[in-house]
Amino acid sequence: MLDWLISNFFYLIGLILSMPPLENNITAVKLRIESACLKVDRPIADVSLLAVSKTRSAKTLKLAYLAGLRQFGENYVSEAQEKIPQLPADIIWHFIGPIQSNKSRIIAENFSWVQSLDRIKLVQRLNNQRPEHLPPLQCLIQVNISEEEQKAGIAPDQVETLAKAIINSPRLTLRGLMAIPKVTEKAQENAAIFAKMTALFNHLKTLSATVDTLSMGMSQDMDEAIAQGSTMVRIGTDLFGPRN
Ligand SMILES: *Cc1c(COP(=O)(O)O)cnc(C)c1O
Numbered sequence: 001m002l003d004w005l006i007s008n009f010f011y012l013i014g015l016i017l018s019m020p021p022l023e024n025n026i027t028a029v030k031l032r033i034e035s036a037c038l039k040v041d042r043p044i045a046d047v048s049l050l051a052v053s054k055t056r057s058a059k060t061l062k063l064a065y066l067a068g069l070r071q072f073g074e075n076y077v078s079e080a081q082e083k084i085p086q087l088p089a090d091i092i093w094h095f096i097g098p099i100q101s102n103k104s105r106i107i108a109e110n111f112s113w114v115q116s117l118d119r120i121k122l123v124q125r126l127n128n129q130r131p132e133h134l135p136p137l138q139c140l141i142q143v144n145i146s147e148e149e150q151k152a153g154i155a156p157d158q159v160e161t162l163a164k165a166i167i168n169s170p171r172l173t174l175r176g177l178m179a180i181p182k183v184t185e186k187a188q189e190n191a192a193i194f195a196k197m198t199a200l201f202n203h204l205k206t207l208s209a210t211v212d213t214l215s216m217g218m219s220q221d222m223d224e225a226i227a228q229g230s231t232m233v234r235i236g237t238d239l240f241g242p243r244n
Contacts, residue, residue, distance in 0.1 A: 011059065022060075023067050025239050033233065036226035047226055050094055050215070052236030054079065055243050058086040064239070065091065073115070073234055077103040084110055096178070096234060098152045105129045108137060115140040115178040115215055115234075118154045123165045123172065130171035138175045139166050140215055145197050146182040153179065156200055160207070167208050176213035176231075177201050183221050190221060194228035201229070 029049065037044045053061050054075040061072060065088055074080035075097030084093060094113040099122055107114055108129035117123065117139050130137045141162055144153030154162055159177070166174040177200060181193045194216060201214045217225025217233035225233060236243065 022063055022240070025241075026064070026067050026069065029235055029238050032222065032238075033226065036223045040227050042226070046231055048232045050096075050232055050234045051239055052096065052218075052234050053083075053240070054097070054236065056240050058083045060240060061087055069239075074111075077106050081106055081110060101125060109134075111137070113138040113140070113175070116142045116152065117162070117166070118142045118144075118152060120162060120165055123162065123169055127169035127171045136171050136173040139172050140176050140178040140213060141166070141174075142178045142180075143197065143200065145179045145193055145200075148182060151180070151182075156196070159200060159204070163204055163207055173210050174204075174208050176211050176215065177204060178215040180218070181216070181221075187224065190224050191228055194225050194230070198229035 033047050033049060034044050037047060048071065049069070050071045050073045051064055051069045052073045053064070054073070061083065064072075070090065071092045071094065073094040073096040074083070077100075080093065080095070092113065093111045094115055095107045095111045096115045099107065099114070099116055099118075101121060104122055104125040108126050109131055114126065114137060117126075118141065126137055126139075141159055142153040143156055143159060144151045145156060147155065163174055166172050177197060179197050181190065181197075184190055197214060197216055201211070205211045213231050214229060215232040215234060216230045219235055219238040222230075222233040222235065
């Protein structure tokens, strides 16, 4: 017992120190989602919270799980591959980072959702690689909505073609769109970009009844994203603190 206490000393201290802030952060983020919904008369249940857990330890994620969070977003394949087996099986894992083609199998085998689908080649690979014993992989198309040169994501005018390829893939289910817009100083400009995503999302809904998710809004801009129609916010910093 004493040995155990000594060898887990820092873990226990960490547990004690980190428990209240994380729970407070979760409560604060949920309140922010609720008030953003209320402001524009949207039902609170319209917007779900994805905890962005890149760079956070499995221990931290366990605490977040114990505090009630069930959906986590990871950006790096090898980091996720190490953490996923250490955590409860009812967590819904979303892959949200740039996808290297040669890592697609790991994503197909370990995640429930992929939010960063941005090219046809990946549609074919993920469809072939999704194991039969798992439900279809839930897919969001990442859109380069600010049309930045160096950004991941497909151009808005290419979305429909990619969407049709996903719809025609039996091991994939098209659920909607994801974007990481450039945040500017001007609230109006940000709102206009989010509104563009919402228009694209509404068009996508006419292609398939499975489309129900618009993933936009991060710690900095979640309120504006919700005001413009986001159905899922992806929050890292405001839940877990700044990243190193
Ligand atoms: C890191 C990341 C987030 C979370 O960003 P925060 O500003 O820490 O909330 C959301 N979405 C994607 C795709 C990310 O890579």
